[in-house]
Each structure stands twice: as structure tokens, then as C-alpha cells.
Amino acid sequence: MATQLNAPESLVEDYRHGFHDSEAGYAFKSDKGLTREIVERISEMKNEPAWMRAFRLKALETFRSKPMPDWGDTERLNEINFDDIRYFVKASEGTERSWDDVPDDIKRTFDRLGIPEAERKFLSGVSAQYESEVVYHSVREDLAKDGVIFCDMDTALREHPEIVEKYLATVIPVADNKFAALNSAVWSGGSFVYVPPGVEVKSPLQAYFRINTENMGQFERTLIIADKGSKVHYIEGCTAPQFSTASLHSAVVELIAMEGASIRYTTIQNWYRNIFNLVTKRALAYKNATVEWVDGNIGSRLTMKYPSIYLMGEGARGEILSMAFAGEGQHQDAGAKIIHAAPNTTSVVTNKSVSAHGGKTTYRGLVEIFPGAVGAKTRVKCDALIMDEKSSSDTKPTMKINEQRSTVEHEASVSKIGEEQLFYAMSRGLSEADATAMIVNGFFDFFVKELPMEYAVELNRLVKLEMEGAVG
Amino acid sequence: MSIPAAKLSEVPAGTTKRVVVAGKAVLLCNVGGNVYGIEDLCTHDGGALDQGELEGTRIMCPRHGAFFDVTTGAALTPPAVMPVGTFVVRVEGDDIFVEG
Numbered sequence: 211m212a213t214q215l216n217a218p219e220s221l222v223e224d225y226r227h228g229f230h231d232s233e234a235g236y237a238f239k240s241d242k243g244l245t246r247e248i249v250e251r252i253s254e255m256k257n258e259p260a261w262m263r264a265f266r267l268k269a270l271e272t273f274r275s276k277p278m279p280d281w282g283d284t285e286r287l288n289e290i291n292f293d294d295i296r297y298f299v300k301a302s303e304g305t306e307r308s309w310d311d312v313p314d315d316i317k318r319t320f321d322r323l324g325i326p327e328a329e330r331k332f333l334s335g336v337s338a339q340y341e342s343e344v345v346y347h348s349v350r351e352d353l354a355k356d357g358v359i360f361c362d363m364d365t366a367l368r369e370h371p372e373i374v375e376k377y378l379a380t381v382i383p384v385a386d387n388k389f390a391a392l393n394s395a396v397w398s399g400g401s402f403v404y405v406p407p408g409v410e411v412k413s414p415l416q417a418y419f420r421i422n423t424e425n426m427g428q429f430e431r432t433l434i435i436a437d438k439g440s441k442v443h444y445i446e447g448c449t450a451p452q453f454s455t456a457s458l459h460s461a462v463v464e465l466i467a468m469e470g471a472s473i474r475y476t477t478i479q480n481w482y483r484n485i486f487n488l489v490t491k492r493a494l495a496y497k498n499a500t501v502e503w504v505d506g507n508i509g510s511r512l513t514m515k516y517p518s519i520y521l522m523g524e525g526a527r528g529e530i531l532s533m534a535f536a537g538e539g540q541h542q543d544a545g546a547k548i549i550h551a552a553p554n555t556t557s558v559v560t561n562k563s564v565s566a567h568g569g570k571t572t573y574r575g576l577v578e579i580f581p582g583a584v585g586a587k588t589r590v591k592c593d594a595l596i597m598d599e600k601s602s603s604d605t606k607p608t609m610k611i612n613e614q615r616s617t618v619e620h621e622a623s624v625s626k627i628g629e630e631q632l633f634y635a636m637s638r639g640l641s642e643a644d645a646t647a648m649i650v651n652g653f654f655d656f657f658v659k660e661l662p663m664e665y666a667v668e669l670n671r672l673v674k675l676e677m678e679g680a681v682g
Numbered sequence: 683m684s685i686p687a688a689k690l691s692e693v694p695a696g697t698t699k700r701v702v703v704a705g706k707a708v709l710l711c712n713v714g715g716n717v718y719g720i721e722d723l724c725t726h727d728g729g730a731l732d733q734g735e736l737e738g739t740r741i742m743c744p745r746h747g748a749f750f751d752v753t754t755g756a757a758l759t760p761p762a763v764m765p766v767g768t769f770v771v772r773v774e775g776d777d778i779f780v781e782g
Contacts, residue, residue: 382760383746383748386742386747580763
């Protein structure tokens with residue numbers, strides 16, 4: 211049986227991405243449930259090489275052999291019924307390079323989400339994934355001339371098999387965890403980026419992920435390789451319609467920043483509140499490289515996501531900025547992992563969360579400094595704001611420091627919005643809702659100011675919506 | 683000092699065998715007829731590697747999938763970062779010796 215989740219009406223009204231398109235005319239929709247035949251069919255439909263088929267089938271065995279996690283929100287996790295999910299849904303026949311060629315229904319969806327407009331305004335390239343596959347893709351010509359590769363993973367496997375085979379699953383091995391194994395078995399879509407040595411991609415690349423089918427699983431796979439001295443910023447956003455039954459999103463994202471390279475990966479996760487969002491994200495940063503995860507979580511029923519950075523070479527730098535908002539029926543279990551495996555590596559983790567209307571936030575983090583990482587420096591700051599008595603927040607930081615010649619700072623706070631703050635703002639003429647939204651937006655300001663303007667405006671709008679009637 | 687650890691016939695090509703030598707857990711790995719010895723310890727979580735799969739010169743940790751090179755001990759993929767220790771292994775006839 212599917213999990214029945216009844217979203218409160220107020221939330222249904224507020225979620226403006228909750229519209230649903232007709233599924234008539236879809237190219238393929240797998241039966242529910244995960245079988246060897248479905249995995250083979252996915253591979254066959256994509257016309258994949260034998261090694262990828264073997265990779266998928268082995269991953270399926272790994273997925274089956276691994277137990278569900280026995281930590282985190284196990285009660286919600288165990289609501290997932292793997293037999294009630296469609297693992298592959300193909301809405302159209304191919305990936306288009308012109309909006310005009312995208313099927314009308316899908317085009318209207320992305321128009322409503324503002325994707326073509328954003329592309330015109332400030333992006334270097336766009337990838338739009340609808341259900342299991344990418345339906346539209348474009349990259350600016352000058353970048354392609356510089357040797358930048360930005361395509362969906364299926365295309366990368368066809369056109370650049372040697373790079374994919376060399377790097378895929380080298381950052382997140384198949385058996386890393388149950389959901390990485392699931393993704394490896396049924397992955398479809400996602401982005402592949404390769405930036406050649408010394409090339410700077412000046413404006414962001416963006417991918418947009420949309421689930422439209424009820425009881426569907428979306429399992430995109432993203433691999434970004436920034437070669438020596440290169441620089442790239444990648445942004446992803448995601449939404450889904452309002453359904454009464456749950457869907458599953460389980461992505462794997464691998465980043466490799468070679469010597470002196472820089473990768474920033476920004477996520478605005480705004481899934482509808484019945485999506486299980488179980489994602490593995492990990493980066494390797496070699497000598498003097500920089501990796502930044504900018505990770506915003508607003509939607510989903512349960513998110514479990516801990517972007518990590520392995521600082522592998524001397525002078526590598528990692529930063530994880532994350533924000534989470536949990537409203538009614540939501541649990542944002544998010545965090546960060548930083549591994550210092552080389553000398554003079556530095557890291558900063560800043561996490562802020564707000565829980566309201568009975569929502570729950572958890573910060574789960576790890577900082578590990580290995581012997582020999584002399585001069586490593588790390589600073590972790592996590593702040594939680596609890597809006598009412600029904601809501602809650604947990605902070606679970608772990609620190610394993612095995613190098614004495616290193617510097618570690620950790621700071622955590624849990625607070626409520628102060629009566630005095632509210633009174634002060636309201637005495638200046640703001641309503642209680644506006645005053646609350648202003649204070650919460652200020653709380654998230656560290657995150658919002660890192661976003662391109664269009665995303666910052668949207669995030670502030672969402673936070674304001676969530677804050678209506680939030681003070682308890 | 684060479685310490686008898688196992689019989690070569692007990693570790694066919696492509697397989698591993700856990701032995702204890704001078705109080706240390708050693709994983710013998712037969713790669714195409716050449717036997718290598720590594721610490722039977724995943725440097726990520728401290729658990730044993732002996733139930734892991736040997737693929738060529740790589741062994742996979744059965745819990746989180748990290749790969750190690752059994753010829754050098756190097757950690758090849760996260761979540762492991764640090765290498766595992768290695769042992770000098772000698773084969774004479776059907777006898778495998780580990781230098782203790």
C-alpha cells in the first residue's frame with residue numbers, strides 16, 4: 211500500500227509548484243516494484259555498454275543485501291514501500307536543444323517554473339529533467355568551444371564513456387549506503403560537467419528536476435569534474451506536484467576538484483511535502499582546490515542529506531553553508547561532513563535551521579582530522595530557531611580529531627524568537643507575520659546572500675509564506 | 683622473522699583468507715597467483731575486510747564500499763582515506779609465510 215499523506219490545506223494552497231500535468235502520451239512507464247528485469251530494461255532502453263549493465267545489476271544485489279539505516283528518522287524511513295514505486299518513467303523520446311521542440315505539456319511546466327527566463331537572463335547552460343530523463347538541454351557556444359562539457363549523464367555515457375567509466379562511483383562507491391546502491395542500480399538523468407584546465411565558467415550552469423508522476427522514484431546521477439585551475443558554479447532546483455501518496459528522490463552527486471580548481475554547488479530543494487529526499491553528495495578536493503556546498507532545504511517529507519568534502523591535498527578548502535526549514539509534517543535531517551586528510555586544509559560549516567508548525571530539524575555533522583593533517587583548521591557553527599512548542603530541533607555534531615597540531619572551533623545555539631524583538635518590529639508598524647518573516651529572513655541572510663538574485667528573492671518569498679501564523 | 687601463515691591451496695587465486703600472525707589479523711589476498719598481505723582492518727570504520735570482495739588488485743570493504751589496493755595498501759575511494767598496513771609475504775611451495 212502507498213503511504214497516505216494528507217497535507218494540510220493551507221500548505222497545499224501555498225505550494226505554487228504543486229500543479230500536475232497529464233501523463234497521457236508518455237513514452238514509457240515501468241511497472242511498480244524493483245526487479246532485475248526492470249534494471250535490465252532501463253539499461254537496454256538506454257542502449258548502454260555491457261559494463262554499465264553489469265554495474266547496475268551488481269548494485270541491485272548490493273541494494274537488496276543492505277539493511278535500511280538503523281539511525282535517523284527510522285519511523286519515517288520505514289514508510290517507504292519499495293514495491294509501490296515506479297523506477298523509470300520516460301515522458302518524451304529524447305533530449306531537445308530547443309524549447310520549441312520540447313513537448314507542449316512539459317514546456318508549459320518549465321515555463322511556469324521560470325526556467326527559460328532564467329536561462330536567457332544569467333545562465334551558461336541549462337538542463338531540465340522531467341521524470342527520469344532530461345528533456346531539454348543547452349550550453350552556451352563559447353563554453354563548448356573552450357572544451358567545457360555540460361550534458362546529461364546518459365549522453366555523457368554515450369559520448370564520453372572513458373571519462374564516465376574512469377570517475378563514476380570513485381567518490382561515492384556503490385556500496386557506500388543502501389540508497390547510493392539503489393541509485394546505482396536505476397540511475398537515470400542527472401548532469402555531467404567537465405571543465406578543462408584553467409577554464410573559468412563565469413556564470414552558473416543550472417539543472418532543474420521535476421517529478422510529475424505519483425509513486426515515482428527519481429534517481430539522477432551527477433558527476434562534476436573541475437580540472438586543474440578551473441572554476442564552475444552549478445545550481446540545482448527541484449519541485450513536484452501535490453499528491454496524496456509519496457514519491458522518492460534518491461540522487462548521487464560526485465564532485466572532483468583537481469589541483470587549484472574551484473566548484474560551488476548550490477541546491478534549492480523545494481519538493482512537495484510528501485517526497486522522501488534521500489541524497490548522497492560528496493566531493494574530493496585536491497591540492498589548493500576549493501569546494502563549496504550551498505544547500506537549502508525547504509520541501510520534502512523527510513530529507514536525509516549530509517554533503518561532504520574530503521580535503522585530500524595540502525591547502526584544500528571546503529565550505530558548507532546550509533539552511534533548513536521544517537514545517538508541519540516535515541523532518542529536515544541535514545548536515546555536513548568535512549574530512550581533513552592533508553596538511554594546512556581549512557573548512558567552515560555554517561548551518562541554520564528553523565522549525566515551525568510541529569516540524570523537526572536535525573543537524574547531523576562530522577568533522578574528522580586525520581593524523582598528519584598538520585595545520586588543519588575548522589570552524590563549525592550551527593544555530594536552530596524553534597518557532598513554537600510543537601516544533602523541535604536536534605544537533606548531533608561528531609568531531610574526531612587525531613592531529614594535535616590543528617585548530618577546531620565549534621559553536622551551537624538553539625533559540626526562540628524573542629518577544630522583545632517582535633514587539634520592537636511591531637511597534638514600527640509591521641504585522642506579527644511580517645515581523646516574524648523579517649526576523650527569520652535575517653536569520654537566513656548568511657545563506658540568501660550567497661544565492662543569485664533570482665533565487666534569493668524566491669527563497670525570501672517562501673520563508674515569508676512559511677512564517678504566516680508561525681509564532682506560538 | 684618468517685612465520686608460517688597458511689597453505690597456498692587454502693587461498694586460491696581471486697580469494698582471500700584471514701589469518702592471525704604474531705597477534706595481528708592479516709588478510710592474505712591471492713591476485714593471479716601472487717599473494718599479498720594487508721591488515722584486516724578497514725581504516726574507515728575499523729571493521730574487518732575479510733568478507734569483502736576481491737576484484738583484481740582491489741578489495742572492497744563489505745560495509746561502506748571503500749576500495750583498497752591490496753598490493754600497496756592504498757585507500758582508493760572514500761569513505762576510506764588512510765591506507766591499510768601491508769605485510770611482506772613469501773610463498774615456498776604450498777606454504778605462505780608472513781614476515782612478522
